[in-house]
Amino acid sequence: MANIDSASVRVFSLNCWGIRYLSKHCPQRYAMIGDMLCKEEHDIVLLQEVWSEKDYLSLKKKLACSHPHSHYFKSGVIGSGLAIFSKHRIHDTFVYRYSLNGYPYMAHHGDWFGGKAVGLAILNIGSLTANVYVTHLHAEYCRDKDSYLPHRVVQAWELQQFIRHTSAGADVVIVGGDLNMHPQDLGNRLLRTYTGLRDSYLETDKFDGCEDGLTLIADNPFITKKELGPFEKGIRIDYILFKGSPKADILCDFMCTTKGSVPDHPFPYSDHEALAVKLRLKTKTLTDAGSDNQSKNQDSAAGKVAELVDIVTEARTEVKVGLHCAQRMRYTAARTGVMGLALLILELAIAAVPWLALGAEQPFPRTSFYLLAALCFAILLTTSLLYIFYTMELKSLQGAEDQMRLAVGSLQEKLRGFPLAQPHNPQRRSPEGQEPNAFEPEE
Amino acid sequence: MANIDSASVRVFSLNCWGIRYLSKHCPQRYAMIGDMLCKEEHDIVLLQEVWSEKDYLSLKKKLACSHPHSHYFKSGVIGSGLAIFSKHRIHDTFVYRYSLNGYPYMAHHGDWFGGKAVGLAILNIGSLTANVYVTHLHAEYCRDKDSYLPHRVVQAWELQQFIRHTSAGADVVIVGGDLNMHPQDLGNRLLRTYTGLRDSYLETDKFDGCEDGLTLIADNPFITKKELGPFEKGIRIDYILFKGSPKADILCDFMCTTKGSVPDHPFPYSDHEALAVKLRLKTKTLTDAGSDNQSKNQDSAAGKVAELVDIVTEARTEVKVGLHCAQRMRYTAARTGVMGLALLILELAIAAVPWLALGAEQPFPRTSFYLLAALCFAILLTTSLLYIFYTMELKSLQGAEDQMRLAVGSLQEKLRGFPLAQPHNPQRRSPEGQEPNAFEPEE
Numbered sequence: 015m016a017n018i019d020s021a022s023v024r025v026f027s028l029n030c031w032g033i034r035y036l037s038k039h040c041p042q043r044y045a046m047i048g049d050m051l052c053k054e055e056h057d058i059v060l061l062q063e064v065w066s067e068k069d070y071l072s073l074k075k076k077l078a079c080s081h082p083h084s085h086y087f088k089s090g091v092i093g094s095g096l097a098i099f100s101k102h103r104i105h106d107t108f109v110y111r112y113s114l115n116g117y118p119y120m121a122h123h124g125d126w127f128g129g130k131a132v133g134l135a136i137l138n139i140g141s142l143t144a145n146v147y148v149t150h151l152h153a154e155y156c157r158d159k160d161s162y163l164p165h166r167v168v169q170a171w172e173l174q175q176f177i178r179h180t181s182a183g184a185d186v187v188i189v190g191g192d193l194n195m196h197p198q199d200l201g202n203r204l205l206r207t208y209t210g211l212r213d214s215y216l217e218t219d220k221f222d223g224c225e226d227g228l229t230l231i232a233d234n235p236f237i238t239k240k241e242l243g244p245f246e247k248g249i250r251i252d253y254i255l256f257k258g259s260p261k262a263d264i265l266c267d268f269m270c271t272t273k274g275s276v277p278d279h280p281f282p283y284s285d286h287e288a289l290a291v292k293l294r295l296k297t298k299t300l301t302d303a304g305s306d307n308q309s310k311n312q313d314s315a316a317g318k319v320a321e322l323v324d325i326v327t328e329a330r331t332e333v334k335v336g337l338h339c340a341q342r343m344r345y346t347a348a349r350t351g352v353m354g355l356a357l358l359i360l361e362l363a364i365a366a367v368p369w370l371a372l373g374a375e376q377p378f379p380r381t382s383f384y385l386l387a388a389l390c391f392a393i394l395l396t397t398s399l400l401y402i403f404y405t406m407e408l409k410s411l412q413g414a415e416d417q418m419r420l421a422v423g424s425l426q427e428k429l430r431g432f433p434l435a436q437p438h439n440p441q442r443r444s445p446e447g448q449e450p451n452a453f454e455p456e457e
Numbered sequence: 458m459a460n461i462d463s464a465s466v467r468v469f470s471l472n473c474w475g476i477r478y479l480s481k482h483c484p485q486r487y488a489m490i491g492d493m494l495c496k497e498e499h500d501i502v503l504l505q506e507v508w509s510e511k512d513y514l515s516l517k518k519k520l521a522c523s524h525p526h527s528h529y530f531k532s533g534v535i536g537s538g539l540a541i542f543s544k545h546r547i548h549d550t551f552v553y554r555y556s557l558n559g560y561p562y563m564a565h566h567g568d569w570f571g572g573k574a575v576g577l578a579i580l581n582i583g584s585l586t587a588n589v590y591v592t593h594l595h596a597e598y599c600r601d602k603d604s605y606l607p608h609r610v611v612q613a614w615e616l617q618q619f620i621r622h623t624s625a626g627a628d629v630v631i632v633g634g635d636l637n638m639h640p641q642d643l644g645n646r647l648l649r650t651y652t653g654l655r656d657s658y659l660e661t662d663k664f665d666g667c668e669d670g671l672t673l674i675a676d677n678p679f680i681t682k683k684e685l686g687p688f689e690k691g692i693r694i695d696y697i698l699f700k701g702s703p704k705a706d707i708l709c710d711f712m713c714t715t716k717g718s719v720p721d722h723p724f725p726y727s728d729h730e731a732l733a734v735k736l737r738l739k740t741k742t743l744t745d746a747g748s749d750n751q752s753k754n755q756d757s758a759a760g761k762v763a764e765l766v767d768i769v770t771e772a773r774t775e776v777k778v779g780l781h782c783a784q785r786m787r788y789t790a791a792r793t794g795v796m797g798l799a800l801l802i803l804e805l806a807i808a809a810v811p812w813l814a815l816g817a818e819q820p821f822p823r824t825s826f827y828l829l830a831a832l833c834f835a836i837l838l839t840t841s842l843l844y845i846f847y848t849m850e851l852k853s854l855q856g857a858e859d860q861m862r863l864a865v866g867s868l869q870e871k872l873r874g875f876p877l878a879q880p881h882n883p884q885r886r887s888p889e890g891q892e893p894n895a896f897e898p899e900e
Contacts, residue, residue: 085863088856089556091849105867107860108618111556113532129852134622175551179577182626384827406534409572413531417550420528424548 019297021140022267026056027190027254029150029286030063031236032095038236039281044069046276047283048076051099055080056290057139059099060148060190060254063284065128070097083137087148090129096148096191098135106136110176113410114165116152118403125152125162132173132191134180142262142295145184149173149191151201157243164336166194167329168414170201174208175417185262186295187211189255192286197250200332204325207318211255214266214291223271226250229287233274236285254291261298268292316432323425330418337411344404347397354393361386462740464583465710469499470633470697472593472729473506474679475538481679482724487512489719490726491519494542498523499733500582502542503591503633503697506727508571513540526580530591533572539591539634541578549579553619556853557608559595561846568595568605575616575634577623585705585738588627592616592634594644600686607779609637610772611857613644617651618860628705629738630654632698635729640693647772650765654698657709657734666714669693672730676717679728697734704741711735759875766868773861780854787847790840797836804829 030047031037051059051073059081064070070086077084081099087109088094094109110132116125132149151169152162160166170193181187189211195202197213205211215227224231231237231248242248258264269291275282365383473490474480494502494516502524507513513529520527524542530552531537537552553575559568575592594612595605603609613636624630632654638645640656648654658670667674674680674691685691701707712734718725808826 085859088852088859090852091845093852103867103870104863106622107863108622109856110553113554129849179549179551180622180625182623184625380823388831402534406572409531409533409536413552416528416531420547420550424546427546 019140021142021295023058023139023144023188023293023295024054024056024290025058025060025188025190025254025293026051026054026288026290027060027148027252028062028288029192029252029284030061030069031284031286032064032066032069034066034069037285040069043281043283044073046279048073050276050283051077052080054290055101057101058137058146058188058190060146061097061099062148062150062192063095064097065092065095067093073097073099085133085135087131087133089131090127092127092129094129094131094133095150096131096133098133098146098148100135100137100146102137102139102144104135104137108134108180110134110172112151112169112172113413114168114407116162116165119400123153123155130169132176134176136184139186139295141297142185143183144186144188145177145181147177147187147189147191149189149193151192151194153194161339164333164339164411167201167204167332168336168411170195170204171329171333171414171418174205177205177209177211181209185259185297186264187257187259188293190253190289192252194251200325200328204329206255207322207325209257211257212266214254214256214269214289214293215250217256218266218269218291220268221270223269223289224248224273224287227269227271229271229289230285231274231287234282234285234287235274236282252286252289254289256293258295263296263298265294265296266291267294312432316429319425319429319432323422323429326418326422326425330415330422333411333415333418337408337415340404340407340411344401344408347400347404351394351397351401354390354397358387358390358394361390462583464585464738466501466582466587466631466736466738467497467499467733468501468503468631468633468697468736469494469497469731469733470503470591470695471505471731472635472695472727473504473512474727474729475507475509475512477509477512480728483512486724486726487516489722491516493719493726494520495523497733498544500544501580501589501631501633503589504540504542505591505593505635506538507540508535508538510536516540516542528576528578530574530576532574533570535570535572537572537574537576538593539574539576541576541589541591543578543580543589545580545582545587547578547580551577551623553577553615555594555612555615556856557611557850559605559608562843566596566598573612575619577619579627582629582738584740585628586626587629587631588620588624590620590630590632590634592632592636594635594637596637604782607776607782607854610644610647610775611779611854613638613647614772614776614857614861617648620648620652620654624652628702628740629707630700630702631736633696633732635695637694643768643771643775646768649698650761650768652700654700655709657697657699657712657732657736658693660699661709661712661734663711664713666712666732667691667716667730670712670714672714672732673728674717674730677725677728677730678717679725695729695732697732699736701738706739706741708737708739709734710737755875759872762868762872762875766865766872769861769865769868773858773865776854776858776861780851780858783847783850783854787844787851790843790847794837794840794844797833797840801830801833801837804833 028047032040032044034040067086074084077099081101083100083102083104085098085104085107087096089109089111112130115130116123118126120126130150130152132147135146137144137146152166154160154162177187177189193202206213215221225247227250228248229250229252230242232239232242232246256264271287271289272282274287361383471490475483475487477483510529517527520542524544526543526545526547528541528547528550530539532552532554555573558573559566561569563569573593573595575590578589580587580589595609597603597605620630620632636645649656668690670693671691672693672695673685675682675685675689699707714730714732715725717730804826
């Protein structure tokens with residue numbers, strides 16, 4: 015082999031569940047997390063749900079020696095909750111705020127206020143440029159009736175766009191975070207297939223952690239059975255993904271997760287399990303990069319493009335469902351607003367009649383009048399705000415749908431360039447003509 | 458020369474001033490624009506302020522033959538107003554919404570509702586991949602007391618970030634739009650110096666258009682003298698910028714602008730002048746790409762990095778000014794809110810006293826009570842919304858400031874790598890030690 019340089023990188027990811035005064039044992043858990051990170055000295059630490067900047071700053075202080083470089087990604091009202099700590103110097107950062115992230119009136123779910131985003135930090139590991147992404151997508155509260163599914167699909171779409179478009183100059187790409195998606199969920203397939211990112215749990219040589227790599231488990235004392243629904247053992251929603259480039263190979267030597275408890279401590283670090291991987295980076299020479307067997311590559315490339323067409327089409331369908339829903343909601347808001355306005359006009363007419371025609375013959379019901387008027391105003395204000403909100407939601411969904419349509423067209427065009435793989439029907443692959451699938455069911 | 462391939466690309470950019478029912482002669486002007494674009498057959502057409510999707514769709518219909526590929530970038534409540542029409546197939550699109558864009562209560566300026574953004578379309582021109590960007594930044598309403606300056610600087614910062622991070626895989630980069638900045642304004646210098654983009658007006662071989670390349674001119678009948686302020690002749694705020702890559706060179710052969718009127722028509726296309734350039738793309742061979750004289754490059758690279766440190770530092774200062782302002786505004790909102798609350802409590806106490814102590818001895822001033830209560834509620838609601846808005850503004854400004862601080866640190870680190878250019882004082886270049894400036898005052 016012509017690999018001339020090799021480096022080992024340890025990456026850590028954890029959803030810290032850091033809602034001050036609401037998350038259980040928050041300060042104690044942050045202290046535990048800080049101690050552990052200081053001791054373990056991972057190269058790159060990706061944290062989610064660090065909602066308070068104060069907690070970030072105290073972690074930064076604690077990790078000043080082990081991780082001299084760090085960045086906290088700010089966005090929205092509360093913040094994105096995303097933070098990165100690194101042994102390697104961070105040269106540049108960038109943040110992308112997802113256009114959709116739940117509804118402000120679903121305050122008990124709270125996602126909207128978080129300003130969910132994806133953060134990018136660019137760092138040099140030896141001679142290689144690494145693009146490191148940390149993100150946190152909208153939570154799934156009810157899998158059977160998941161009203162947030164279109165939002166999460168659009169987030170996954172924007173995440174893959176952001177990664178694809180910003181990583182062209184990178185030698186290696188590392189993505190960590192809480193995707194809030196099961197391994198075979200639409201958004202996850204979209205992300206991995208479009209970007210070519212590989213899942214460290216599936217790629218690792220050795221694994222030490224929860225069964226099936228679960229990261230939200232029944233054994234964790236902060237998790238209730240209700241949260242897991244039909245998945246009694248738990249679910250895998252936290253990931254560390256990676257990919258190389260023509261300049262560098264990347265492999266996963268080892269992966270581990272916490273298992274619901276921490277030795278010598280009364281409770282775990284968080285309601286999510288922590289992930290840690292040991293990646294090996296290998297610099298490729300120019301000859302190395304060019305020598306991959308081309309004919310085999312072309313076949314599998316055609317297969318991947320065809321698979322991608324299917325996945326993007328599926329995502330488009332999901333976004334269309336969201337579009338219909340948003341349109342209906344906007345219509346309802348508009349109708350309710352018109353009714354509120356009609357009620358107000360009616361009330362004003364009733365109020366005007368005694369003055370104009372009957373005079374002060376009977377006492378005017380002042381209190382009811384004011385209360386009803388206040389109600390009408392409240393209805394008008396609320397429905398106006400909702401109408402604006404749903405219009406913005408519609409714009410974002412339509413935008414994503416437009417981009418997906420364009421992408422499918424472009425991918426189909428690309429598919430026509432593979433004469434063997436798609437001889438007669440380049441528009442749509444037939445069920446018999448399935449290309450080798452790069453991502454077989456995994457678990 | 459080892460250039461093996463050459464292609465000519467004509468790019469057009471226009472701020473269409475397309476506010477339905479408000480902009481003068483809007484439908485007639487769209488018809489004129491459509492006819493002209495159909496006839497001229499530019500390769501790439503970049504439009505701004507196409508606020509209505511209906512107008513985009515009617516243009517799309519009209520240009521179906523000349524420009525079969527197009528995309529409308531959706532964002533915000535109204536939209537971004539950005540559209541691209543192309544002769545070449547658009548393979549992929551992406552949109553980035555600026556985190557700051559004025560204030561919602563400045564409704565007469567309207568920028569906030571526009572959801573300003575930068576749109577990216579990736580297209581293939583021959584064998585080359587071109588990243589084409591179209592954008593529109595926040596308007597400048599009063600140059601002496603420009604309260605939007607920090608917002609525009611952050612927009613310029615995010616624009617350069619977006620272009621830098623997404624264009625690594627591109628062979629050529631083309632940016633067009635209404636930047637709402639004079640050629641030597643901070644945001645403009647930041648954009649050009651950081652990305653290496655070149656200004657077609659300064660680079661063109663031949664030019665036919667308004668004096669000094671002005672794009673907002675006194676001769677345009679839609680422009681009032683007041684709008685131009687002290688710049689009686691006009692200002693240059695619309696640009697077409699470009700840059701090549703190691704794989705391709707790009708040159709500007711010709712540039713032209715409209716001159717305030719259109720022959721055989723009663724009025725011009727818009728209140729802005731239209732820009733058109735003819736660019737020449739030259740594919741470089743591998744030997745070509747490597748053979749640029751290296752030692753000269755290193756000197757000018759050090760100079761550019763030092764210049765960049767200065768510009769980013771200047772931008773940081775501007776963002777800090779914005780931070781102080783936002784903090785003050787948030788404080789004022791909080792104080793007013795507290796006063797509203799105090800007034801409400803006082804009022805309730807006064808209302809409670811006659812019931813509790815004096816009974817119904819004197820008539821209760823019901824109407825005043827309700828009016829004052831309504832006022833207090835209105836104050837509380839408004840100040841709460843403002844408080845949330847200013848918190849988000851602060852988060853975005855702080856985020857940009859953090860990123861700038863990190864960038865300056867990283868650039869200074871880079872500067873230490875140039876031993877000759879910065880022998881003794883790598884932190885900050887001394888006034889005497891000025892490196893050759895890549896962008897001398899231009900006009």
